[in-house]
Amino acid sequence: MMENAWLIPLFPLLSFLILLLFGKRLKEASAYVGILLTLASLVFSILVLFERFSEPTYITKFNWLTIGDLHLTAGFEVNQLNALMLFIVSLVSFLVHTYSKGYMNGDERFPVFYAYLGLFTFAMLGLVISPNLLQTYIFWELVGVGSFLLIGFYYYKEEAKAAAKKAFIMTRIGDVGLFIGMILLFWETKSFEYSAIFAAVDAGAISGTMITLTAILIFIGAVGKSGQFPLHTWLPDAMEGPTPVSALIHAATMVAAGVYLVAALFPLFAASKTALLTIAVIGAFTAIFAASIGLVQTDIKRVLAYSTVSQLGYMMLALGSAGYVAGVFHLMTHAFFKALLFLAAGSVIHAVHTQNIEEMGGLWKKLKFTGPLFLIGTLAISGVPLFSGFFSKDEILIAAWEGGHPILFLLALIAAFMTAFYMFRLFFMVFTGEARGDQKHVHESPNNMTYPMILLGVLAVIAGYVNTPWFGSFLGDWLVDGNPALGHGHIEGPIWIMIAATVVSLAGIYFAYMMYYKRSIARNTISGTGDTLHTILLNKYYVDEFYQLTVVAFTKGLSYFLRFIDVFLVEGLVKGVVGIVQGLGRTGSKMQTGQVQTYGAVAFIGLALLAVIFALTGGYLR
Amino acid sequence: MNLHAVLTILVFSPLLGIVILAFMPKQAEKLIKVVGLLATVPALLIAIAAYLHFQWGKDLADFAVSTSWIQFRGMGGVPEPFFSVNYELGLSGFQLVLVVLTAVVATLSALAAAKFVKKEWKGYFMLFLLLEIGMLGVFTAENLILFFIFFEITLIPTFFLIGKWGYFEKEKAAYSFLIYNGLGSAVLLIVIMILFGKTGTTNIEMLTKIIADPSAPLSGDLKLGLLISLLIAFGVKLPIFPLHSWMLKVHVQAPPSVVMIHSGILLKIGAYGLIRFGMGIFPEQFKTLATLIAILGVVNLLYGAFLAFIQTDFKMVLAYSSISHMGIVLIGLAAMNEAGVQGAIFQVISHGLISALLFFLVGVLYERTDTSLIENLGGIAKGMPIAAGFLLAGAMASLGLPGMSGFVSEFMAFLGLFKELPWIAAVGTIGIIMTAAYLLRAVLGMTYGKAHREFTGVLDLRGVELIPVGVLMLLIVLIGVFPSVLSSPLQTTLETIMLGLGG
């Protein structure tokens, strides 16, 4: 089965092509094309995953491009991480395809939406089976385009247009880092192959500085894609896209690609302490930074977006603390519960037609499925014991502690508290209390929307049990099997960490409960609406404005300055040349009076001039 | 099989069309268009056949032809008693891909012309076919004099095509085109004549050998001077900052079908000349100038990108984007290694296809809406989704999206330069970001967002218009996904160049 893994990405590509060419004719039926072909991918992925449990890594490649005596290859590789990612991506993609059938129902560009979904899924699946950096980069960019197209799906909305543009350009800034890192690495090892790179790192063929440099450059790519600080601002804006898209791309799969990249190149990063520390610091900072913004947002999707940023920061922290398994594990559980949360949020939006949580409330009774499912997701992300998020978060905290970063550990703990708090704030404001908006027409979503959510809900609960301190670390052992560079399958940590994590998350839930359900603590206890801290948080620390004032203004300024040069200097040069030519021409044509005498005079003066010059300088006349 | 006549037929096949057109009445619009279009087809078929000939493993040297043409006595002081100019055509892998590109773009441009040209079709197509002869000749000439003649043949028809069938300021654009390119070719002529006078030959292969010989009657300084002159001569064509301003006018004022040719092929003559003559004949000196060329390349790349960022006319955006993309060619050349040079050549081809596509679309948009201002066009995705889709796809190709040809060339050019001059290359990567920024700004400004005004009766791409965009898009994706269709013919050319560079 594994030798046919290359088929997995091709199914969605086929879907993309079919829908692009015949979408207009297929109309609503295009959903079935997409769903069936992603289902095929999912089936193949599951088969590959199960086969990978027993079989060794499969890798194959062919010559893609010849440059003199350099041969660049393309191919695919099925190792543990890739097989796992294949499963996650195709599963979420399949569920989102199904869900969208209901959510996007009635949209006039329905086939286009499915075509874009197919393109994205193709790119994402291609990304996770790439055996070399170049191919990774290629699909890395393609998922960016998929994301771009889907964010801008409502193309007639100015916000969607701006968000799509912003997403593409900001991730591209990161991609350039990856691009440079990849090329530098290539000239060090003469190969893009992961295996060749790891071998060179192992053999010490690359200098320490170079490893650090390339690792950090590649990490910049991951920062862009995974919305880490300081390139995080596009991700919340990306919520302008349709909600299923947010679930698929901006929660479960693409944004996790940065984490995947770091994980896939983990042996390279592990070779540089500085690079790892950078990742850990950025990850931890992003985790708490985004969580704090999430505390005050009022748009349901933006809260979830900041929570995504924060959770991705967690994963980065894990990887940076050498917790390979912890990072990947959280990537998996997060994919399930965050996709669930988004789909549930989509279901809510579908029901009430607003995204502002101030206008919701009291939906628990009306949305019989969505409410409990959303609660499951919230519990999972808050790290309440027995849910999947609890186990993975615990692993990360242990990794951070054992990795020797007590400060980062503390930050992570605070972020965990905040996460629990704002997620339950969200839950209470949406589902409990009085209805604050018009809810007459609220109804539960159709089945093809609820079933995917139910499946994800189940996974959000049970996915954590594949790697627990109690029932054995099956996932961890499997992931690091045969590859000592990735570290241990399970890191033993002190038991108090788990207790602390539980206490912290319960405390967060308690505060949220008191504030937003019981309302026994006023909402403005810590910081009132309208005071400085609240304003700063509401405005996301003014990062966007800062960029607008610095980077964008600088670029514009430089552009106008260059235009000034172009118009006045270069064009002036041209005008000067043209003027001289024209002037010469005019004088020349004036001289053509037709009078032989004038011609003779001019010719003679020229001759005289020459004669004088010769006489003075000593030419032929001397 | 005797294939020596093939190239001559290829180059002069449009002549048949010119002759037929000459005897046709001016008013027979349909017939003229059909003849004009069909006259480009033989060249296209032959070019494709030659490509297949190569891919089937046969030797391209089969096509070479060399006949004695002009001979005259030497004027003393030169090794050989005779100066001879032969009629020499040939085809290397590099030339082959350019000829195919030319033939394809020419046919598509003829198709576009049948759509866009509104008056005096007879004159247009005759000049157009003459232009095609010039272009095909430039890419197959094996001898500098012949090259120069064909080079000049391309100038005159272009001048008239711009000056007569262009938009409002067509005359100005045409003159500015002629003056710049005239000066460029004057410099080129001087270089050719000095080479001819000093060595007694203009055959490119012979020249390469003679120049490489240290006992040749050319001092190092002279060679450097000649190379710098070549850089200027082809720099006008490419164009290199600050010799670019003529090209902006041409891109804005010329009719779309001519801009397809101009941006797609004519600009590439500059790159071709730099690679074939600059790098091929003066490899040592090229090495000396590599850093300068790299800096010029980065300047071109960034300068074009930043200026494209604030343009209000989409044609201007594309014009500056051409400058920016030609910077990548220079970057690739400056790397002086296989990856870089191959990247440069790829960029030449890829930009040819992409800009032909984009300018065709601009032509369509202009025809439908009478504007190419970004501001005025907002929201056309609603009215013409197919055109908007292709526009977006073209922009993606242009900004170097993997899976399309732009990426492969950009990637290889940077791959090459990072090996030699990493810091300059690192500065150049800002261009990658800026390219995305300005293209998305422009294309999204036109296609996305609310429609500022309703374009009544605006029709989407249809019928015959889909052929050029479809074919170009297909080629762009083909090269992006299977770059070996291009890279395999290039290997021998690369080896030759690398041999000259001693690396």
Add this chain to the structure above:
Amino acid sequence: MSSVPASAFLALALILFCIGLYGALTKRNTVIVLISIELMLNAVNINLVTFSKYGMAPSITGQVFALFAISVAAAEAAVGLAILISLYRTKKTVNIDEMDTMKN
């Protein structure tokens, strides 16, 4: 042997030539222009004759050439005047400014 140096003759010729030239280039009357040209020719003749006497190998050739020059000048004057007259018939003027048919 002569006590007058050759350069004196040459200088005289030069002065006459310059006068003739100035006249030919500035005078408005076509007849005067023609006459000035004659003067220039004369200056040249002086040179010819001078060199027939002075120099390493004096010979009669200089004088013969002067004769040829004189006869050609005579022919030139005749033709020139004939052209002038026929021009005058059409233009009714001898002003040189009017003779700009070359322009159109």
Add this chain to the structure above:
Amino acid sequence: MTFSGEFLAFMGIALVAIIGGVLLLNLTKVVHMVVALIFTFVAIAGIYVLLSAEFVAAVQILIYSGAITIIMLFGIMLTKHDDENEPKTGKWRKILVFLGIVGFAFAVYIGIYNFNIEQVSTALHENNTMQIGKALYSKYIIPFELTSVLLLAALVGSIILAKNEKKGADNE
């Protein structure tokens, strides 16, 4: 330099020639100009005599002072002259041409000044006419004959040009 008689004669003749030339430039009436020129031509004949070229001197007087001057006078008489109201040549043009001529004269004079001409005794003054005759009819017979052709051509040409033909006039 000795003030020999020959030298004084040269100075005198040269002065006459130059004065004639200057008058040619400065007189206003065309007829006066031509008359001034006659002085120059005759003076030049004198120069020829000084240069041992009696025959050339004779020819000079015959052709220039005689024939050409007469032709010119005919030309003047056959055309209308409005000497007073003739438009003046541009001032700048005059200055420029004058400067050019001064420069030219200066350059040529440097040449003459540096041109060291040796003088050897000659027998040109003995039987000058005979010597010319011998040279013309032996060594230069072909140019001599060609000159006659030229003169004939000039004769025919002049007649045709000057003939008052109505048709030709219409075509102009």
